[in-house]
Each structure stands twice: as structure tokens, then as C-alpha cells.
Amino acid sequence: MTSAHHEHGPGGHAGHEGHAHGVAADSDRRWLAIALTLIASFMAIEVVIGILARSLALISDAAHMLTDAVSIVLALIAMRLAARPARGGFTYGLKRAEILSAQANGLTLLLLGAWLAYEAVLRLIDPPEVEGGLVLVTALAGIAVNVAAAWCISKANRTSLNVEGAYQHILNDLFAFIGTAVAGLVVLLTGFARADAIATLVVVVLMVRAGYGLVRESGRIFLEAAPTHLDPDSIGDRLVAHSTVTEVHDLHVWTITSGQPALSAHVLVDPVADCHTVRRDLERTLQSDYGISHTTLQVDHAPADVLEVHAGAFDDAHCERPHGPVHRDEPHPH
Numbered sequence: 001m002t003s004a005h006h007e008h009g010p011g012g013h014a015g016h017e018g019h020a021h022g023v024a025a026d027s028d029r030r031w032l033a034i035a036l037t038l039i040a041s042f043m044a045i046e047v048v049i050g051i052l053a054r055s056l057a058l059i060s061d062a063a064h065m066l067t068d069a070v071s072i073v074l075a076l077i078a079m080r081l082a083a084r085p086a087r088g089g090f091t092y093g094l095k096r097a098e099i100l101s102a103q104a105n106g107l108t109l110l111l112l113g114a115w116l117a118y119e120a121v122l123r124l125i126d127p128p129e130v131e132g133g134l135v136l137v138t139a140l141a142g143i144a145v146n147v148a149a150a151w152c153i154s155k156a157n158r159t160s161l162n163v164e165g166a167y168q169h170i171l172n173d174l175f176a177f178i179g180t181a182v183a184g185l186v187v188l189l190t191g192f193a194r195a196d197a198i199a200t201l202v203v204v205v206l207m208v209r210a211g212y213g214l215v216r217e218s219g220r221i222f223l224e225a226a227p228t229h230l231d232p233d234s235i236g237d238r239l240v241a242h243s244t245v246t247e248v249h250d251l252h253v254w255t256i257t258s259g260q261p262a263l264s265a266h267v268l269v270d271p272v273a274d275c276h277t278v279r280r281d282l283e284r285t286l287q288s289d290y291g292i293s294h295t296t297l298q299v300d301h302a303p304a305d306v307l308e309v310h311a312g313a314f315d316d317a318h319c320e321r322p323h324g325p326v327h328r329d330e331p332h333p334h
Contacts, residue, residue, distance in 0.1 A: 028156040028163065029076055035149040035170065036072040039065050042145040049138045053131035055196055058138055061180055063116075064173045064207075067108045068149075071169040074101040078162050082257065095257040098162035099218045102258075105165030106214025109172065113207035116200055123197035130196050132187030139181035146174035161217055161258040168210040176203040226253040227261050230290060236327035238289065239265065239282055244273035246302045248327040253292070262294040268302035275299040 043065040050058030081097035153167045176199075183199035186192055226232050232253045239248045247268040256262050263286060269278050279299045286292040 028160075029079055031152045031156045032072050032076055032079075032163070032166065035152040035166075036069060036076075038145050038149045038152070039068045039072070039170070039173075042142060043069065046138060046142065049134060053134040053138070054128050055130050055135045055180075055184075058135055058180060061139070061142060061173065061176050064112060064169075064176055064203075067105075067112055068166075068169045068173050070108065071101075071105045071166045072153075074104055075162050075166045077101070082162075092256055095260070096221070098160055098257055099221050102161040102165040102214050103218035103222075105169060106211045106216075106218060109169065109207045109211030110215065113204045113211065116207075117204045120197040120200040120204065123200075124194055127193035127197065130184075130187050130193050132184050132189075132191075134184075135196070136181055136184030136188055139177045139184055142177035143174065143181060146170055146177055150174055159259045161214070161221075164258075165214050168214060172203065172207050172210050175206050176200075179203050221255045221257070224252075224254040227255050230261060230292070233325065233327075235263070235286070235290060236265075236325065238285065239267065240327040240329050242278065242281060242285075244270045244278055245282075246270060246328065249324070251324055251327065256294065260294060261290075261292050262296075263292045264296040265298070267297055267299045269299060271301045273301070275301070 043062055046058060046062040046065065050062055075098075078097040078101035081094040084094050086093040150167065150170045153163065153170055156163050179199035179202050180196075183195040186195035220228070230253055232251055235253065236248050236251045239245060239251075245267060248265055249268075250264070250266040252265070253261065253263045267278070267282065269275060276299075279297050282297055282299075283295055286295055
């Protein structure tokens with residue numbers, strides 16, 4: 001007897017999606033659009049001032065603000081794509097457009113960080129004259145703009161890796177302006193022009209850290225890795241602990257998009273067990289213990305050879321090519 005189920009009822013996938021996107025999509029887009037307006041307006045002014053002041057820190061901040069603007073535009077586009085219903089060959093819709101956007105944001109942070117590090121090293125070797133006063137005033141204004149933009153994005157739903165990517169861009173730009181303000185003050189008070197390049201290198205470290213995090217998390221989703229907070233082996237052991245379950249294999253846990261984990265598994269139960277009842281029990285366990293409501297469980301009665309098998313003597317006749325470890329309510333390899 002086989003029972004496959006896809007849970008979309010109350011507390012199921014639809015409810016979980018509502019939790020993952022607690023702030024309405026329209027509200028998210030509005031906050032992102034406000035942040036985009038602030039960033040783009042100030043960026044244009046900063047480019048002019050950076051050239052006049054001959055400050056790499058200001059020019060790098062302006063370049064970073066350009067990537068901020070691009071990251072927000074990507075986030076807005078991804079939101080619209082992700083909202084489209086599933087149809088045709090796109091059985092999940094375009095929900096992973098958000099993850100593509102997050103990965104693009106992470107890559108731009110890494111690439112921009114590499115370019116700024118190169119330019120900063122050149123300026124450490126041969127520092128140009130820098131207008132410290134102009135740098136300081138502009139950086140202080142930039143801090144105010146980025147605080148406002150970061151606040152706007154923080155009002156959106158940051159459980160989305162897409163929104164988090166845009167937020168990390170803004171946050172790193174805020175740190176960059178703080179470093180630039182300090183550098184401008186040092187240049188103004190001491191004439192130490194290399195402070196401008198040193199401030200840039202400090203910001204590069206922050207950019208690489210944030211960029212790597214975004215690329216790593218988005219990469220895990222594209223590679224169908226289990227969410228970092230969920231251990232498939234522990235989940236398998238928990239499922240097989242059910243009184244009528246004899247074996248769980250082909251257990252897969254992955255993320256559809258930010259905040260939407262999914263699970264599928266082949267479950268074998270005692271010949272006298274009710275497959276539908278067991279499936280419902282396991283779905284409740286996955287929902288309550290692990291927050292997984294998007295599940296597909298194939299539940300079958302175990303054949304006699306599986307019931308007689310001992311640990312380490314797995315006979316896979318009932319499943320041609322099982323993936324991953326086989327879970328039984330006895331010691332078994334993980």
C-alpha cells in the first residue's frame with residue numbers, strides 16, 4: 001500500500017509561507033523603493049564630491065552605493081518574479097529568483113571588495129592629496145542617508161535571503177561611511193593621507209565577510225543542501241521512532257526558497273499498520289518538531305525480507321537505488 005501526500009492544508013505549506021513572508025509583499029516593495037530613492041540620490045552627489053576631493057574612500061563609497069542600488073533593483077525584480085504562480089515546467093514557480101538575487105548581491109560584494117583592496121594598496125604606496133574636510137562632511141551626510149535606508153529595509157521581511165542581501169549591502173555601506181568619516185577627520189587634523197586607504201581596507205574586510213555569507217547560503221539552496229538548522233539524520237531517527245515504522249530511506253531535506261524547507265521520504269511500516277494514519281502522525285511530527293510543513297511521504301507496508309533484516313545487512317530489493325542512509329529503530333550507520 002502506498003500513500004504519498006503533499007501537505008497544503010491549515011498549518012501546511014501555505015501557512016508556513018505566510019510565516020516566512022510575515023510582512024506583505026507590497027509593503028516590502030514600498031520600503032525597498034524608498035531606500036532605493038535615498039541611495040540613488042545621494043550616490044550622484046557623492047561621485048561629484050569624491051572627484052573634487054580626490055578621495056578614494058568617497059569614490060569607493062559611491063561605487064558601493066551603486067551596488068546597493070543594483071541590489072535593491074534586483075530584490076524588487078525578484079520579488080515580482082517570485083510572486084508569479086507555478087505553471088508549466090516551473091513547478092515551484094519562480095520562487096528561487098530571490099535566491100539568484102541574493103547570490104548576485106554576494107558576488108558583487110566580493111568583486112567590489114577585490115577592486116577596492118587593489119586600489120587601496122596603490123594609495124598606501126603612493127597616497128594622493130585628500131581634502132579631509134570635504135571628505136568628513138560628505139561621509140557624515142552619507143551615514144545619515146544609509147541609516148535611513150537601512151531602517152527602511154529593516155522594516156521589510158529580512159527572513160528572505162533576497163531582502164537580507166540588499167540589507168547587507170546597505171549595512172556595509174554604512175560601515176564604509178563611518179570609516180570614511182574617521183579617515184576624513186584624521187586627514188583634516190593630522191594630514192595623514194594614507195588614512196583614506198586604510199579606511200577602505202577595513203571596509204573591504206566587512207564586504208568580503210558579508211559577500212561570502214550570502215554566496216554560501218544561496219549556494220547551499222541551489223545545491224539542495226539541508227537547511228543549516230535541520231539535521232536529516234536526526235529527523236530520520238525521529239521518524240523511525242514511531243511505533244509502527246520499521247524503516248525510513250530516501251530521506252531528502254532541502255529549501256525551496258528562504259524560509260520554506262521541504263522534505264520527502266520513503267517510509268516502510270508494519271504490515272498491520274494503517275499507512276494513512278502513520279503518514280498523518282509523521283506529518284504532525286515534522287510540523288511541530290521541525291517546522292517542516294511542505295512534505296511528501298511515500299508510506300508502504302514493509303516486505304518480509306526487510307522485517308527480517310538486521311543492522312548492517314540492508315537488502316535494497318524494495319528500492320532500486322536508495323539515496324543516503326537507511327534509518328531503522330536500531331543502531332545503524334549515518
